[in-house]
Amino acid sequence: xxxxxxxxxxxxxxxxxxxxxxLISKKLKVNIQMVFVQKKTADYYxxxxxxxxxxxxxxxxxxxxxxxxxxxxxxxxxKYIIKKGKIYEEVVNQAQSFEDSIITATTHGASGxxxxxxxxxxxxxxxxxxxxxxxxxxxxVPESFNxxxxxxxITVQTRQKLPMTFEVAKLFDSEVHVxxxxxxxxxxxxxxxxxxxxxxxxxxxxxxxxxxxxxxxGDNITDITLNYAKSIKADLISIxxxxxxxxxxxxxxxxxxxxxxxxxxxxxxxxxxxxxFSNGFQTFGATGLEDTL
Numbered sequence: 001x002x003x004x005x006x007x008x009x010x011x012x013x014x015x016x017x018x019x020x021x022x023l024i025s026k027k028l029k030v031n032i033q034m035v036f037v038q039k040k041t042a043d044y045y046x047x048x049x050x051x052x053x054x055x056x057x058x059x060x061x062x063x064x065x066x067x068x069x070x071x072x073x074x075x076x077x078x079k080y081i082i083k084k085g086k087i088y089e090e091v092v093n094q095a096q097s098f099e100d101s102i103i104t105a106t107t108h109g110a111s112g113x114x115x116x117x118x119x120x121x122x123x124x125x126x127x128x129x130x131x132x133x134x135x136x137x138x139x140x141v142p143e144s145f146n147x148x149x150x151x152x153x154i155t156v157q158t159r160q161k162l163p164m165t166f167e168v169a170k171l172f173d174s175e176v177h178v179x180x181x182x183x184x185x186x187x188x189x190x191x192x193x194x195x196x197x198x199x200x201x202x203x204x205x206x207x208x209x210x211x212x213x214x215x216x217x218g219d220n221i222t223d224i225t226l227n228y229a230k231s232i233k234a235d236l237i238s239i240x241x242x243x244x245x246x247x248x249x250x251x252x253x254x255x256x257x258x259x260x261x262x263x264x265x266x267x268x269x270x271x272x273x274x275x276x277f278s279n280g281f282q283t284f285g286a287t288g289l290e291d292t293l
Contacts, residue, residue, distance in 0.1 A: 001167070003101040004032045007091045007125070010060045013106050018068065019141040020104035020134055020266065025076035027171045032072075034061065034080040037090045057082050088124035095131045103133040107260055123257060126241055126269045132164050134236075139264035142235040145172040149229045149237045149265075151181045152200060153221070154192045157240050161270040162200055165238040166207060168268070174236075175210040179228055181221050222258040229265050238268045 004021040008014045021032045036057050061080040068078055083090040095101045107122040126133045150165050152158050169176050178200050180193040197213055204211045218224035229237050241256050259267055 001028060001100070001102050001171075002030055003095075003098040004030050005091060005095045005098075005101055005103045006032060006034045007087065007103070007105050008034050008036055008064075010036070010057075010064075015064070015106075016136045016141055017105040018064070020136060022068065022071050023141060023144070024104075024171075025072045025074060027074075028076075029074040030076045032076065032078045033094065034064065034078070035091055035094050036061070036080070036082050037087045038082055038084050054082060087121045088128055091125050092129045092131075095129055101131055103129065103131055105133065105135050107135050107137045123260065126256070126260070126271075130271045130273065132271075133269045134266055135260055135269065136266045137261060137263055139266075142266065145169075145174050145235045145266075147232055147234045147236075148174045148176045149225065149232070149234045150176050150178050150200065151221075151225045151237070151239065152178060152193065152196050153181055154189055154196070155240075157272040159196060159200060160272050161238045161240050161268075162203065164268065164270055166204060166209065168236065168238075169204070169209050170207070173210075175212065176204055177212045177214065177228070177232060177234065178204070179213075179225070180215045181225055182215075182217055183219055183221065185217060220258075222255055222262065225259070226263055226265075229263075234265055236266050236268055237263060238270065241269045241271050 001024060004024060006017045006021050008018065018032070018034065021030070024030055025032065038053055038057060061082075065078060065080070072078060081094065083094070091103065091105075095103050103125065105122060105125065122135060126135070145168055148165060148169055150161065165176065168174065178197055180197045182189050182193060193215070197215075201211050201213050214228070216224045216228050225237065228234075237259070239256065239259055256269065260269070
């Protein structure tokens with residue numbers, strides 16, 4: 001989380017992504033880089049010169065710097081870059097240019113020079129990057145991540161979001177609610193959920209992270225997750241961006257997209273990475289957490 005990439009289009013909504021980055025700066029020294037992706041101005045304002053659009057972006061960025069520099073803590077830095085091309089490609093490329101980075105963004109936005117971030121662009125950014133992405137859609141940016149919901153399903157990938165969730169929880173001294181989610185109460189499913197849930201809780205507890213364990217069931221995994229998060233007044237939900245459909249009845253498009261579009265709570269999306277195995281147990285060596293689950 002040392003480098004935070006924030007796509008903006010200068011709308012009030014898009015600055016929520018910047019507010020998320022500022023929130024992290026209150027706990028950690030970070031370098032925040034705002035990214036505006038400029039397309040051909042003729043696509044929006046026929047006759048407008050490209051240099052005029054670039055100047056407009058520079059002026060807006062200078063205003064944002066003046067407003068936000070005083071909000072940063074821990075000697076964090078705030079810069080901007082103006083790029084050209086497809087939104088999701090340029091944002092992802094910028095994130096990839098740093099060895100250690102995350103993306104914070106809103107799924108809504110509107111401006112005269114850029115298309116909306118709502119819908120396909122936000123989802124494309126998440127789908128195209130291997131970096132964690134924290135998004136906010138309809139609600140307000142929380143003052144802290146006091147409570148994090150960590151839904152666990154029966155897929156092998158579901159536990160891959162644990163290392164990043166742990167890092168955030170450690171940073172904010174969060175309470176992590178590990179909830180087993182399923183649309184079926186079959187014995188095979190229950191046994192696997194119980195085992196996964198126990199592994200996750202034991203890992204977090206061993207790292208002195210406050211945990212709560214629970215089970216929720218329903219036809220729509222997104223709905224039951226969101227309802228649980230709302231009931232405990234959670235500040236963040238941690239999800240995977242890719243899920244297997246066997247046994248779980250969860251589709252990537254419907255689950256992740258529904259979560260991003262319907263959550264009033266910030267969502268942290270983690271892309272599955274290739275797992276390595278040692279003695280039959282999943283490990284997270286690539287993340288720096290060598291503990292075996």
